[in-house]
Amino acid sequence: MNSAGVVTGARITHESGTVDDLAAASPESQRRSVADFLSVPEVEEALVLSTCNRVEVYVVTTDSAVGRAAIGEFFDGTDGDALVWSDHDESLKHLLRVACGLESVVLGEDQIIGQVRRAYEDARTAGGIGPLLEMAVTKAIHVGERARTETKINEGVVSLGSAAARLATGERSLEGATGLVVGAGEMGRLAARNLAETGVSELVVANRTVSHATHLIEELDVDGRAVSLRSLETVAERATVIVTATGSDEPLLDRRHIGDREQVVVDLGQPRDVDPAVAELEPVTVFDLDDLETVTQRTHGKRSEAAATVETMIEREFDHLQSQYKRARADDVIGTMYESAERIKARELETAVSRLEDANGAELTDEQRDIVESMADSLVSQLLAPPTKSLRAAAQEDDWRTINTALQLFDPDFGSRGDGGERRERPQSLFGAASGPIGATDDD
Numbered sequence: 001m002n003s004a005g006v007v008t009g010a011r012i013t014h015e016s017g018t019v020d021d022l023a024a025a026s027p028e029s030q031r032r033s034v035a036d037f038l039s040v041p042e043v044e045e046a047l048v049l050s051t052c053n054r055v056e057v058y059v060v061t062t063d064s065a066v067g068r069a070a071i072g073e074f075f076d077g078t079d080g081d082a083l084v085w086s087d088h089d090e091s092l093k094h095l096l097r098v099a100c101g102l103e104s105v106v107l108g109e110d111q112i113i114g115q116v117r118r119a120y121e122d123a124r125t126a127g128g129i130g131p132l133l134e135m136a137v138t139k140a141i142h143v144g145e146r147a148r149t150e151t152k153i154n155e156g157v158v159s160l161g162s163a164a165a166r167l168a169t170g171e172r173s174l175e176g177a178t179g180l181v182v183g184a185g186e187m188g189r190l191a192a193r194n195l196a197e198t199g200v201s202e203l204v205v206a207n208r209t210v211s212h213a214t215h216l217i218e219e220l221d222v223d224g225r226a227v228s229l230r231s232l233e234t235v236a237e238r239a240t241v242i243v244t245a246t247g248s249d250e251p252l253l254d255r256r257h258i259g260d261r262e263q264v265v266v267d268l269g270q271p272r273d274v275d276p277a278v279a280e281l282e283p284v285t286v287f288d289l290d291d292l293e294t295v296t297q298r299t300h301g302k303r304s305e306a307a308a309t310v311e312t313m314i315e316r317e318f319d320h321l322q323s324q325y326k327r328a329r330a331d332d333v334i335g336t337m338y339e340s341a342e343r344i345k346a347r348e349l350e351t352a353v354s355r356l357e358d359a360n361g362a363e364l365t366d367e368q369r370d371i372v373e374s375m376a377d378s379l380v381s382q383l384l385a386p387p388t389k390s391l392r393a394a395a396q397e398d399d400w401r402t403i404n405t406a407l408q409l410f411d412p413d414f415g416s417r418g419d420g421g422e423r424r425e426r427p428q429s430l431f432g433a434a435s436g437p438i439g440a441t442d443d444d
Helices: 019-025 030-038 064-074 088-100 111-125 131-150 160-171 186-196 210-219 229-238 276-280 289-360 366-396 400-410
Strands: 006-013 043-050 054-061 084-086 178-182 202-207 224-228 241-244 263-267 284-287
Touching (some): 019 054, 019 289, 030 054, 054 131, 084 088, 131 289, 160 284, 202 210, 224 229, 276 284, 289 366
Parallel strands (some): 263 284
16 A cells, blocks of 8 residues: 555535635536546545535645646636635645535535445546555545534534525515425435425425326325426426525526516525526525525524534544544655565575575475575564664654655665555655645735
C-alpha cells in the first residue's frame, strides 16, 4: 500500500454560489466524473460528491499543481467567484464536516451521510478510491454517524424535505389543503412524509415512473394518489402547496401549470424544476434552495450547543486520521526496508548453505538448514528493530528527511522511478512536504 500523496479539493456549495452556479457545476454522473479524473496520468485517486446543495471534488496527486489543474478543468465554465479551493488538511477536515451535516443548508441533516456513502461507492466502482481516500471517507462516515448518535445535532428539522414543509406552513395553514410533490426520489420522499404531517387532506405524487410514486403514497398515512408527469398541468393548478424535487435538466413547472389563486411552490430541484417566471405571478409564492437559509438560521440557533460538541469531535477524529496516515506512511517505508533486507538475506542464505554443503560434501539436513535460516531471520529482526522504531517516531514527528534517507539506503531504485503508484523522489508527508504544507489554499 502506497499512502503517499496530497489531496487537493474544490467545491461550489449553497454558501459560495447560487442555485444556477450549482446547476452549471453538477456532473451527469459522479462515477463517470471520477473516471475522467483518473484518465489524467498523475491523478491517483478521486472522489466527486454532487447533491442539490454542493458539488465537491477531491483528488490525490503527487503535486498539488496537478490536482489543481485537473479540478480547474472539471469546473471550467462555472463562476470562479463561487469556487472554493482547499489544501490537503482543509480538504480532509471539510469532508468530516460535510458528513456530520455541519456544512448543510439544514444543520445536522441526515440525508448527507447517505450521499457521502453513495459518492464513495461510485468512486470505488470507478477505481478512484485508494489508501488515502479510503481512510478519509470511512473516517468521515464514522464521525458522521457518531455525531448523530452521540449528540442532538439532528433533532427537529433534519432534511430539506422537512424544511420545505416548514416554509410552506409558514405561509399558510395546510389543514385540509391539497399537496403536490413532484419527484419520488429520496428528496421527494422526505418532502412527502413531512407534508403528510402538516394536515393536508390529499397528497398527490407525480413522477416519471408512476409505480415509484404509488409505493411512496402507500407508505404515508394520508389520502393520496400517484400520477405521471404528463398529468402535471391538471393536478398542479389544484394544489395549495407544491414541492418539486427531481433531477430534470429542464423546468417541469411553468406558468401554464399554475392556477390563478394563492399557491406556495417550493423548488428543491437542482437544476431548477420551476421556471423563474412563475415567481412573477402575484398570487404565487415561490421558494428555492437559496430561500431555505431562513430555516437554516433558526436551526443553527437550536443546535448550536450540539454543533460545538460535534466540532470538538471532528478535531479529535481528524487527529486520529492524521495518526492513521502517518502510521501507514511509516509502514510503507518499513515495508520497503524489510523487502530489501529479505532479498539480501535470501541471497546470502543460499550462498552460505551452498558453501557449507560444499565443505561437508553433502546436503544439509532439514534440521541444519532450519538452524541456519533461523539465525538469518534473527539477525534481520534484531538489526531492523531499532530503525523500525525510529522510522515510526520520525513519521509521527513529520521528519520526512529521515524517512527519505531510509528509502535511499534500502531502495536502490529510489529517485529513479516515477508514476504508476511507485515511490517518488520526494515522498510527500500526507500533511505536507518536509518544508511545510503544500497545495492550494482558499486565499490563493
